[in-house]
Amino acid sequence: xxxxxxxxxxxxxxLWAILVPVxxxxxxxxxxxxxxxxxxxxxxxxxxxxxxxxxxxxxELQGTYFLKANQAGPGDHVANCGYIxxxxxxxxxxxxxxxxxxLALARELGFVAMQYNLVVASNEVxxxxxxxxxxxxxxxxxxxxxxxxxxxxxxxxxxxLL
Numbered sequence: 575x576x577x578x579x580x581x582x583x584x585x586x587x588x589l590w591a592i593l594v595p596v597x598x599x600x601x602x603x604x605x606x607x608x609x610x611x612x613x614x615x616x617x618x619x620x621x622x623x624x625x626x627x628x629x630x631x632x633x634e635l636q637g638t639y640f641l642k643a644n645q646a647g648p649g650d651h652v653a654n655c656g657y658i659x660x661x662x663x664x665x666x667x668x669x670x671x672x673x674x675x676x677l678a679l680a681r682e683l684g685f686v687a688m689q690y691n692l693v694v695a696s697n698e699v700x701x702x703x704x705x706x707x708x709x710x711x712x713x714x715x716x717x718x719x720x721x722x723x724x725x726x727x728x729x730x731x732x733x734x735l736l
Contacts, residue, residue, distance in 0.1 A: 576636060576668055578675045581625035586615065588635040589627065592660045593618060600722045602700070603656070604692050607722070618656070624679060628659075628668050636663035639672045641679060644689045653685035653736075669700075673707050681736045688734055694719045695728040709734045 581589070593614055600607040605617065619625055622640035630636050637659040644654035655676045659668045680688055690709065693701055701711075709732040717726035 575631050576628050576671050577630075578626050578628050578672060581619065581627050581638070585627050585635060586619070589618075589638055590614065592635060592638065592658055595661075596658050602694055602697050604719065623683065626672070626675065626679070628663075628672055630663075636660050637668045637672055639676050641676055641683070643685075644691070651684070651686050653680040653683075653688040654691065655680075655688065669703055670707070673703065677707065677736060686736055688736060690730075690732040692719065693730040693732050694721065695730060696721060696724055701730065701732075704732050707734070 590611055594611075597603060597605055597609050597614060598607055605614075609617070618638070618640055622642040624641040626639050626641075627635050628637035637657065639655050639657040641653055641655050643650040644652040653676075655673075657669055657672050657676075659672075677688065688709075690704065692715070693704065693711075695701075695714070705711075711730045712733045713731045715729045715731065718729040719727045721727040
């Protein structure tokens with residue numbers, strides 16, 4: 575059973591342990607592969623409007639997401655999220671639960687839509703999952719992502735109303 579709750583500062587060591595391999599792999603997030611722990615903390619924890627963690631029955635961190643406005647000012651009614659699941663928890667529905675939770679939280683915070691700006695086209699599992707949650711690919715950015723193994727790769731903008 576997964577429980578999703580607000581991030582707490584004592585979660586950081588376990589959270590960093592989940593984030594760092596994803597960032598270092600460079601396959602899904604448009605962040606420097608050598609991002610420092612301090613910069614990652616600022617990006618994932620300090621800048622977003624909300625950060626949540628998914629915890630299992632043993633209190634172990636299984637995933638995380640952040641939620642923020644996609645743009646400032648006149649665009650701040652559209653939410654943006656980022657999700658990461660611990661390797662051992664992948665394929666067990668954690669990302670789907672976090673997506674559902676983030677959609678509800680976004681509505682609660684007054685957002686009217688959610689947009690994912692750069693879903694790497696090779697990340698087919700994520701694309702299928704977001705489509706199952708009613709996201710639509712509204713555009714494809716040709717060669718917008720430098721994938722470490724695949725080279726220049728397309729990326730999608732995905733969107734849904736709340």
